[in-house]
Amino acid sequence: MDIVYAIENLTKFYPKQTSPANKDISFEIRQGEIFGFLGDNGAGKTTLVRQMVNLLRPTSGRITLLGKPVAGDPQHVAAYVGYMPQMAHALNNMAVGEALYFTAHLRGMSRADALHERDTLLELWHMGPLRDKYSTQLSGGERRLLRLAVAMAGRLPVLILDEPTNELAPQRRRLVWDVLSQINRERGTTILFITHDAIEAEKVIQRVGIMRDGELVAVGRPGDLKRHIDQKLRLELFFAPDAPPQLPAGLTPHELQPGHWITLIERREASALLEHLDLERLDDFRLYSPTLEDLYVHYAA
Amino acid sequence: MSTTPLDRRGQPVLAQWWDLFQMELTNWRWSWRGSLLQGTITPMFSLLALGFFARDSGREALLYVVTGNIVVSLLFGTMTSVESRVSWLRFQGGLDYVATLPVSRAAFVLAMVAAFLLLSLPSVIVTAVLGPLLLGAPVHIHPLILLVIPACTAPLAGVGAALGMTGRTQQQSGNLTFLLMLVMTALGPVVVPPDRLPGFMVFLGHFSPATYAASALRQVMVGPVTMRLLVDLLVLSVVTAASMAWVSRRMGRQEE
Numbered sequence: 001m002d003i004v005y006a007i008e009n010l011t012k013f014y015p016k017q018t019s020p021a022n023k024d025i026s027f028e029i030r031q032g033e034i035f036g037f038l039g040d041n042g043a044g045k046t047t048l049v050r051q052m053v054n055l056l057r058p059t060s061g062r063i064t065l066l067g068k069p070v071a072g073d074p075q076h077v078a079a080y081v082g083y084m085p086q087m088a089h090a091l092n093n094m095a096v097g098e099a100l101y102f103t104a105h106l107r108g109m110s111r112a113d114a115l116h117e118r119d120t121l122l123e124l125w126h127m128g129p130l131r132d133k134y135s136t137q138l139s140g141g142e143r144r145l146l147r148l149a150v151a152m153a154g155r156l157p158v159l160i161l162d163e164p165t166n167e168l169a170p171q172r173r174r175l176v177w178d179v180l181s182q183i184n185r186e187r188g189t190t191i192l193f194i195t196h197d198a199i200e201a202e203k204v205i206q207r208v209g210i211m212r213d214g215e216l217v218a219v220g221r222p223g224d225l226k227r228h229i230d231q232k233l234r235l236e237l238f239f240a241p242d243a244p245p246q247l248p249a250g251l252t253p254h255e256l257q258p259g260h261w262i263t264l265i266e267r268r269e270a271s272a273l274l275e276h277l278d279l280e281r282l283d284d285f286r287l288y289s290p291t292l293e294d295l296y297v298h299y300a301a
Numbered sequence: 302m303s304t305t306p307l308d309r310r311g312q313p314v315l316a317q318w319w320d321l322f323q324m325e326l327t328n329w330r331w332s333w334r335g336s337l338l339q340g341t342i343t344p345m346f347s348l349l350a351l352g353f354f355a356r357d358s359g360r361e362a363l364l365y366v367v368t369g370n371i372v373v374s375l376l377f378g379t380m381t382s383v384e385s386r387v388s389w390l391r392f393q394g395g396l397d398y399v400a401t402l403p404v405s406r407a408a409f410v411l412a413m414v415a416a417f418l419l420l421s422l423p424s425v426i427v428t429a430v431l432g433p434l435l436l437g438a439p440v441h442i443h444p445l446i447l448l449v450i451p452a453c454t455a456p457l458a459g460v461g462a463a464l465g466m467t468g469r470t471q472q473q474s475g476n477l478t479f480l481l482m483l484v485m486t487a488l489g490p491v492v493v494p495p496d497r498l499p500g501f502m503v504f505l506g507h508f509s510p511a512t513y514a515a516s517a518l519r520q521v522m523v524g525p526v527t528m529r530l531l532v533d534l535l536v537l538s539v540v541t542a543a544s545m546a547w548v549s550r551r552m553g554r555q556e557e
Contacts, residue, residue, distance in 0.1 A: 053401055078403040079310055085401075087394025093327040102320050106402050108311050134330065150398075 003067075004158055004190045005029040005052060010061035012047055021047040023214040025061070029192055031157075034184050036201050037194045038296040039211030045194045046086060048211070049160050052192075053083045065158075079108075084151035084161040096138070096146055097122070097131040100153050107154025114154075121149040124179055141168050148176065152183065159183075161193040165200070173197065177204050198293035208292065210299040218299045225299075226290050232264040234294045235273075238284040248276040254297050259283070264290070264298055311403030321404060321412035325386075329420055332382045340378020340424030344370040345431065351492055352436040360438070362494055367432040367440065368518040369492030372511050374428045375454055376482045379421040380461035381475075386413065387465025387548070388474040396552060406549040414458040414545065421454055429522070443521040445530070453514035456537045459544030460510065466551045485511040510540045 005028065012022040022044045029035055037045045050056040052063055054070045054077045063070045070077050091099045100121050105114035122128045125145045135143060148164055164180075165173040181204045183189045195201045202222065210218040218225055237247075241259035251273070253261035265273055270287065277285065288294075311317065348370040355362040390396050399409055433440045461478065468474030485491070489506015490498060492515075498506075506512040517533040520526045 055397055055400060074400075074406075075311070075403050078401055081401070083397070083401040085394050085397040087397065091398065093330050094324060095327075098324070098327065102324050103402065106311055106317060106320050106404055108403070 002031040003028050004031050004065065005192075006062075006064045007048075007052070008062045010048070010051065010063065011059050012044075012051060012056065013059045020044075020059070020214050022051070022058075025216045027209060027216060027219050029190060031190055032184070032188045034180065034191045034204050034206045035193075036205040036208050037192070037211060038196070038198055038201075038208060038292075039194075039300050043211040043300065044214040045211050046162055047214075049083075049162060049192070049194060053077050053081055053160055080156055081158045081160055082107075082151040082154065082156040084147050084159075084164060086162045086166075091135040091146065091150065093134065093136075095132050095134055096127060099135065099146065099150055103150050103153040105154075107156060109154055117153055117155070121153060125149045126175065141172055144168060145172065145176075148179075155187065155189075157188075158190045159192070161191070163194050163196070165195060165197050173200055177201070180204055198296045199291060202292035205292065208295065210296060212300045218295070222292050222295060225295050229264060229290050229294065229298050231267055232290060232294070232298075233267055233270055234288040234290055234297075235263050235265050235270075236286040236288070237261045237263075237277075237282060239281065240283060246278060246281055248273060262293075262297055264294055314405055314408055317404045318408045318412050321409050322416055325413045325416035326419065328382070328386060328416065332386075332417075332420055335382050335385070336378045336420060336424050339381060340374045340421060341427050343377045344374040344424075344428050345435075347373055347492070348428070348432050349435065356436070358494075358497070362497070363436055363438045364440070364519065364523045365490065365494045365515075366492055367436060367438050368522050369486075369515050370432055371425055371428050371518055372453065372491050372515045373486055374424045375421060375457045375514065376485055376511060378424045379417055379454055380457045380464075380482060381478055382420070383413065383417050383458045383461030384465040384474055384478040386417070387462045388468060388471045389465075391466065392471045400552070406552050407545070410462065410545050410549045410552070413462065414455055414541075417458045417461075418451055418454045421458075422450075425450060425454070440522045441524055443524065443526055445526060446518075446521040449517045449521045449530075449534070452534050452537045452541075453517060456510045456540035456544065457514065459541050459548070462548045463544045463551075466548055485509045488512070489515075491515040510537060513537050513540075 007028070008026050010022055010025040011020050013020050025048065037048070039045050047056065051058050052070065054074060057071065065077055065080060068076055097118055100118040101114050104117040105111060109117055122131055125148065127142070127145060127149065130138065130142060135146060138146060144164070144167065148161065151159055151161060165176050168176065177200060180191055184191055205222060207220060208222055208225065209216055237253060239259045239261070247253065251263055251265070253263035255261050312320070348366055351366045352363060355366045390399070464478045464481065465474050468477055488502055488509050489512035490503065491511050495503045513533040513536045517530055517537065520530045
């Protein structure tokens with residue numbers, strides 16, 4: 001399988017900072033795969049993808065796209081990669097239809113094809129009635145869908161999406177995963193995205209990279225990575241948010257949301273541990289076999 | 302699964318420019334308020350206020366007020382709008398969108414300046430037509446005005462873009478622009494004839510593009526057109542080229 005992106009020993013220091021935002025990162029993205037980045041806020045995911053689309057210069061290391069360094073030619077990445085940044089205001093003055101049409105045309109489509117692409121994307125993202133609305137008139141979720149559609153406009157072979165489902169309602173999150181899955185299957189589009197939505201992303205992710213403190217601490221197929229932790233079970237604990245958790249010694253949970261904690265425990269220790277849990281102080285608890293989110297917690301937390 | 306072709310390119314530069322120009326023209330959806338308020342109403346008030354004083358100082362002073370206020374319209378309308386647009390692009394993620402499109406940065410800067418040049422025309426025309434009428438100052442329009450108005454607008458748009466690329470925050474860029482606008486209006490013979498200004502202000506005016514814009518406008522609205530117009534146009538072209546080249550290069554410098 002062809003290599004789309006090759007990242008070698010990438011390190012990035014921001015000015016006046018002593019610890020690197022990215023530290024000696026190496027990995028490859030293969031043609032036609034869906035690759036997901038997981039990691040806590042500040043783990044260096046956005047810094048990494050901004051270097052991949054040539055918006056930031058690495059301090060050291062090398063990034064090649066289709067065998068050519070991205071730093072040498074500013075047009076090279078733009079010709080192949082549709083990028084969806086985190087910030088939501090890039091298209092403020094344009095109507096939805098205008099943003100899609102101009103982006104598709106600038107990415108090399110004929111005017112007729114760009115008009116057709118606009119209509120296809122409006123339908124694909126259920127945005128037909130929004131065609132003539134300005135970006136400023138859209139809700140937060142609609143704006144995110146527009147930025148996703150703009151990233152896809154022109155049918156570039158690679159998509160890099162920074163948190164495509166953040167702040168979306170469940171129905172729209174499902175639409176995002178369905179559409180990404182569809183274009184990957186039908187067009188062979190290589191898709192790389194950052195997400196915190198590990199449970200839903202598991203449906204589409206083919207390979208995953210987990211980042212912690214600027215380092216890429218695990219890369220691989222979720223199934224392969226899970227094998228490293230399949231002797232473990234996921235324990236979720238729910239406390240009243242104002243009641244501090246009282247847990248048996250040796251348990252180090254990670255707080256997902258106020259009052260909602262998660263940890264991985266050894267299978268053989270599960271029954272003993274459950275016996276020691278003070279159920280009177282718990283709102284609820286759940287025990288699962290590992291998911292992608294557990295990989296995230298295992299490697300990143 | 303098909304392999305990725307290695308010959309993908311975007312549009313030719315002229316087609317890029319045309320698309321980007323149309324995209325930048327959509328800025329009228331917010332900039333018209335600024336054009337109306339700052340580009341038309343501010344110079345009209347300034348024109349009326351200064352015009353009443355200038356009436357007693359003779360025809361020449363009155364004509365300085367009329368032509369100078371067209372420059373004020375460009376400073377307050379065009380320069381501020383372009384500065385707002387560029388600093389907004391910088392701080393709200395718009396540059397990420399442009400930088401990841403297969404377009405030349407120079408084409409983008411040229412498209413932006415051209416769009417704001419077109420958007421500034423209504424204010425300039427209103428000021429140029431109403432000014433002489435309100436003050437009763439006779440003007441004789443030379444056909445070269447068709448060249449001079451864009452030549453005066455482009456460098457101020459370019460300086461606005463450079464200011465937008467300069468501040469550490471959006472607010473800092475805005476404050477710097479406001480300050481420079483006042484300095485450029487006051488320095489040099491823009492709205493006030495040189496013999497009414499202190500010598501050092503006339504001297505410092507040589508370093509302000511507004512002085513050359515005002516001089517060029519005076520020649521094509523009042524006359525006579527002399528070789529000085531060539532000098533004015535040359536300076537204005539150099540400021541345009543230098544500011545746009547600087548902005549294009551700076552846009553290409555990846556943010557750290």
